[in-house]
Amino acid sequence: MSASSTTTGDRSAHVAAAEGAVLRADELVAGYLPGVDILNGCDLHVQPGELVAIIGPNGAGKSTLLKAMFGLVKIRKGTVRLGDDDITGMGADKLVRRGVGFVPQTNNVFPSLTIAENLEMGLYQAPKRFSQRFEAVVDLFPTLGKRRNQRAGSLSGGERQMVAMGRALMMEPRVLLLDEPSAGLSPALQDEVFIRTRQINRTGVSVVMVEQNARRCLQICDRGYVLDQGRNAYSGSGRELAQDPKVIQLYLGTLATS
Amino acid sequence: MLTTLAAPRALLALVALALLLALAPALPGGGARADAATPAPSPGVSAPTDVEGETITVRVRTADREDVPGAEVTATGAGVDPVSGTTDDGGAVELVVPGTGTYEVTLDVDSLTGPAAGLLPRENPVQRSVASGSANPVIFQLSEDGGASASAGGVSAGQVAQLVANGLRYGLIIALAAIGLSLVFGTTGLTNFAHGELITFGAIATYFLNVGAGVPFLLAAPLAVVLGGVAGYANDRLLWRPLRRRGTGLVAMMIVSIGLALLLRYLFLYVFGGSTQTYAEYQGQRGLDLGLFTLRPIDLISMAVAAVVLVAVGLVLVRTRLGKATRAVSDNPALAAASGIDVNRVILVVWVAGAALAALSGVLLGLAQQVQYQMGFQILLLVFAAVTLGGLGTAFGAMVGALFIGVFLEVSTLVIPTELRNVGALLVLILVLLVRPQGILGRASRIG
Numbered sequence: 025m026s027a028s029s030t031t032t033g034d035r036s037a038h039v040a041a042a043e044g045a046v047l048r049a050d051e052l053v054a055g056y057l058p059g060v061d062i063l064n065g066c067d068l069h070v071q072p073g074e075l076v077a078i079i080g081p082n083g084a085g086k087s088t089l090l091k092a093m094f095g096l097v098k099i100r101k102g103t104v105r106l107g108d109d110d111i112t113g114m115g116a117d118k119l120v121r122r123g124v125g126f127v128p129q130t131n132n133v134f135p136s137l138t139i140a141e142n143l144e145m146g147l148y149q150a151p152k153r154f155s156q157r158f159e160a161v162v163d164l165f166p167t168l169g170k171r172r173n174q175r176a177g178s179l180s181g182g183e184r185q186m187v188a189m190g191r192a193l194m195m196e197p198r199v200l201l202l203d204e205p206s207a208g209l210s211p212a213l214q215d216e217v218f219i220r221t222r223q224i225n226r227t228g229v230s231v232v233m234v235e236q237n238a239r240r241c242l243q244i245c246d247r248g249y250v251l252d253q254g255r256n257a258y259s260g261s262g263r264e265l266a267q268d269p270k271v272i273q274l275y276l277g278t279l280a281t282s
Numbered sequence: 283m284l285t286t287l288a289a290p291r292a293l294l295a296l297v298a299l300a301l302l303l304a305l306a307p308a309l310p311g312g313g314a315r316a317d318a319a320t321p322a323p324s325p326g327v328s329a330p331t332d333v334e335g336e337t338i339t340v341r342v343r344t345a346d347r348e349d350v351p352g353a354e355v356t357a358t359g360a361g362v363d364p365v366s367g368t369t370d371d372g373g374a375v376e377l378v379v380p381g382t383g384t385y386e387v388t389l390d391v392d393s394l395t396g397p398a399a400g401l402l403p404r405e406n407p408v409q410r411s412v413a414s415g416s417a418n419p420v421i422f423q424l425s426e427d428g429g430a431s432a433s434a435g436g437v438s439a440g441q442v443a444q445l446v447a448n449g450l451r452y453g454l455i456i457a458l459a460a461i462g463l464s465l466v467f468g469t470t471g472l473t474n475f476a477h478g479e480l481i482t483f484g485a486i487a488t489y490f491l492n493v494g495a496g497v498p499f500l501l502a503a504p505l506a507v508v509l510g511g512v513a514g515y516a517n518d519r520l521l522w523r524p525l526r527r528r529g530t531g532l533v534a535m536m537i538v539s540i541g542l543a544l545l546l547r548y549l550f551l552y553v554f555g556g557s558t559q560t561y562a563e564y565q566g567q568r569g570l571d572l573g574l575f576t577l578r579p580i581d582l583i584s585m586a587v588a589a590v591v592l593v594a595v596g597l598v599l600v601r602t603r604l605g606k607a608t609r610a611v612s613d614n615p616a617l618a619a620a621s622g623i624d625v626n627r628v629i630l631v632v633w634v635a636g637a638a639l640a641a642l643s644g645v646l647l648g649l650a651q652q653v654q655y656q657m658g659f660q661i662l663l664l665v666f667a668a669v670t671l672g673g674l675g676t677a678f679g680a681m682v683g684a685l686f687i688g689v690f691l692e693v694s695t696l697v698i699p700t701e702l703r704n705v706g707a708l709l710v711l712i713l714v715l716l717v718r719p720q721g722i723l724g725r726a727s728r729i730g
Contacts, residue, residue: 094620120622128620134613136676137606144603145610149622151603191621 035067038256042069045105046230047093047124047199052102054092061100062088064254070199070232075225077262079238080251081275086234087129089251090201093232094126095119106199121149125197129204129234132188135177139168142176142187146194154194161190164223182213186220193224200224202233206240218244239276242266250275338377338410338418340387342369344398345425346440347576349373353422354393357410359385368393372568382412389422398424413558416652417565443574445692451581451650453688454588456661458643460668460680461595462514462636467674468612469629471532472522475539477640477665479546481658484510484641485648486554492561499563503645510641511634518633523626543659550655558652584646591642592681595635599677608632664691664704667711673724682722687711 035051042048048069055061062085070076078086091097093104095114104112106122116126134142143161147154162169165186176187185205192200205221206214214237222244225231235241242248242262250258250271258271265271338357342350350373357377358364367375379385388407394400401424412418463477487509491502521542525535569576577585599605611618611628619625640658647657668687672679687707694706714722 096616096620116619117622117624120620126620128617131614132617134610134617136609136613141606141610144606145618145621145623148603148607195622 038067038069038259042067044071045069046072047104047106047232049089049093049104050102052089052092052104053100054088054097054102055100056088056097062097062254063092065102066251066254067256068093068232068249070230072198072230073225073228074246075222075231075244076233077238077241077245077248078232078234078251079241079248079265079275080257083253084251085254086251087203088254090126090203090232090234094124094201096126117149120195120197123195123198125192125195125200125229127185127188127192127200127202127205129207133176133179133184133191136175138173138175139179139187140172142191143168143194146191150195157194157196161193164193164220164227165190181208182210182216185209185213185217189220189224193229197229199230199232202231204234204236206235206237214240239266335378335380336382336412336414336418338379338385338387338412338420339374340367340369340377340420340422341372341374342389342398342403342422342424343373344401345423345438347571348397350394350398350424352393352395353398354390355387355422356390357385357387359383379412382414384409384411386410387420394424401426416558416560440574441696442693444576445695446689447575447577449689449692450685451577451585451688452691453685454585454592455643455646455650456664456668456688457592457681457684458588458646459640459658459661459665460672460684461592461677462632462639463665464669464672464674464677464680465608465612465632465636467669468676469608469615469632470522470526472539473532473536475536475662476517476543476546477636478656478658478660478662479543479550480510480513480637480640481644481647481661481665482547482550482655483513483658484644485653485657486550486644486655487641488645488648489554489559489561489653492563493559496562499561502561503642506645507638507642510644511638513641514633514635514637515630517637518630522633523629547656547659554653554655556655558654560652561648564649580649584649588642588646591639595639596678596681604628604631664707667708671711671714671721673721676721676723679721679723686722 038050042050048067050067052063052066053061054063066085066089068076068078068089078089080086088097092099095111095116099113102112103110106119106124109122111119111122111124114122119126134145137145140158143158144151144154147157158169167183168186168190176184179187189200189202189205202221206217209217218240221231221233233241233245242265245262248259248262248265249256250265252274257274258265258268260268266276340355340357342353342355344350349369349371351369351371353369353373354366355369355375355377356364356366357379359379360383362380365377365379367377369375377387386407386409389403391402391406403422403424406422408420408422410418410420459477459481462480463474466472466474466477484506487506488499488502491497491505492499495502497505521538522535525538530538564578564580567578567580569578570582597605599608607618607623607628608631610621610623611625615625618628644658647661651657664687665684668684669680670683671686672681672683690710691703691707694703698706718724
């Protein structure tokens with residue numbers, strides 16, 4: 025039996041499965057311009073310790089869904105809940121305090137600040153924990169410790185991605201939202217990003233990641249959502265989605281069958 | 283950074299040029315000169331207007347700053363009897379003339395004796411617009427071939443040192459104003475044309491407290507700086523934050539700032555009047571001879587205060603958490619918010635601090651020159667030049683750019699006419715930007 029299911033009009037599976045989620049979005053409608061909705065009623069949930077992927081074609085609303093949950097896009101309808109708290113439309117600085125971390129796709133470091141200062145900004149609301157958290161993040165990304173006094177603006181794309189993830193991890197978030205972390209990186213570096221993401225997830229952080237590299241992403245994630253035109257098209261475990269003929273045909277390409 | 287700032291940078295350059303064209307005729311020839319901001323004197327010698335006595339303080343000295351005693355000087359005005367006097371041991375004499383108006387002060391070169399015999403003044407006679415309540419200084423500077431020496435290449439080390447000292451004094455004043463402008467631009471993207479009015483505000487507030495309410499200058503000045511901070515707070519809370527929240531574009535906000543500048547300038551004109559005033563204290567202070575150059579004690583103290591404040595601001599930006607957050611917001615406001623920084627609070631702090639620094643700049647400018655309703659507007663272009671020269675949005679760049687502009691302005695008068703020195707400084711700005719488009723301290727960031 026395939027767990028993949030179209031969710032249009034039928035939200036019962038989502039509602040049942042979302043019990044106890046650390047972060048959940050229900051029937052989100054959101055957009056940037058007045059009268060133009062990018063999301064047309066999206067559902068998403070992530071359980072504690074889960075790694076969840078959002079994939080789909082260009083313009084499906086993947087990044088918008090992530091940004092809407094982080095309060096960066098105006099939500100017109102629907103709710104976002106963190107545990108039992110309604111956080112719909114809450115400002116980013118408050119969400120960070122409550123344990124949500126966000127790594128944007130581009131411009132995700134402070135170029136004129138050093139690596140150490142970038143990480144310090146990630147812990148802006150709890151400066152006293154800096155030395156402890158700095159060590160924890162450097163354990164994950166040893167390069168950052170060695171080059172702590174280098175300006176982030178001089179780093180390569182892959183190094184910046186590590187600084188960006190490290191910054192978001194400084195506050196010890198419960199949920200980490202990653203917007204296309206592998207974008208623009210070489211295949212080898214993309215692999216490294218996926219491995220790091222899995223490592224971060226194993227430390228107990230729930231992760232929601234938006235990815236263009238759908239096939240690779242589905243290999244490491246626990247569960248995935250396929251978005252199309254601002255709606256949930258399919259959802260299921262990574263393996264199920266990667267083997268679902270409809271998903272392959274529409275979003276992964278025929279090579280995935282081999 | 284390069285990509286996000288490219289548009290505002292180009293815009294700023296264009297606007298600065300437009301402002302230069304509009305302003306060039308209006309800019310005073312000598313920004314740092316004590317008499318620069320006096321009401322426009324009518325050409326020729328006009329009739330003095332009232333009957334109360336006014337003082338013209340004449341000093342005669344050599345190019346090496348030796349005071350010349352025993353020199354005879356005469357002030358003549360239309361319709362009044364000439365007033366003569368002889369300089370004392372300090373090379374100074376006060377001529378009491380019947381009233382305000384334009385006078386011609388003549389030095390009798392035949393009266394020069396001793397080492398000064400045979401020397402010629404740079405300019406003789408000197409026309410002076412005499413204002414009420416001012417020391418109305420006239421200085422005859424003597425050298426072997428009069429005015430020719432300065433332009434004919436015979437530049438003395440003393441002259442250069444004096445101009446560098448004056449330039450540093452001016453540059454420090456510009457730097458104080460430039461930091462606020464730069465930080466506001468960095469954190470919000472706003473090109474604030476009303477920043478000049480914050481400078482004027484500091485000077486006018488000090489004037490009203492000092493002259494109007496009788497508060498001693500040393501108390502009035504810090505009070506005016508605090509009031510400047512309050513003005514910055516009001517600026518952000520009442521105007522700029524609401525505009526940002528509504529997503530107003532940067533160009534629209536810049537136009538709003540031009541409107542606000544006009545409004546404030548004419549409000550100052552209404553409240554303060556169009557005349558030029560001085561603080562009640564520290565006027566007519568004699569210069570201290572410091573070897574190569576001469577500065578008044580109050581100038582030395584002003585420069586020390588400015589330098590200490592600038593270093594303190596620099597340390598705050600580099601060392602403190604708030605300073606780092608300010609740089610983070612300048613780099614990327616969206617990411618700063620996503621990191622948990624309260625961006626609006628950082629911007630508010632920047633406004634308060636930037637406006638307080640601008641007010642301090644105005645207080646010191648009022649000491650170096652005089653207080654006048656559009657004094658801030660008149661140095662605004664130089665402040666913009668300093669910010670752009672140093673590297674947009676970098677506070678240290680603004681400091682370096684300001685010192686460079688100040689010293690360059692003064693020293694350039696050795697080779698170009700004083701009236702053209704602002705133009706010279708802006709030409710240098712253009713040349714530097716052609717070579718280093720990111721400014722002296724601005725860093726070109728890699729893209730992607």
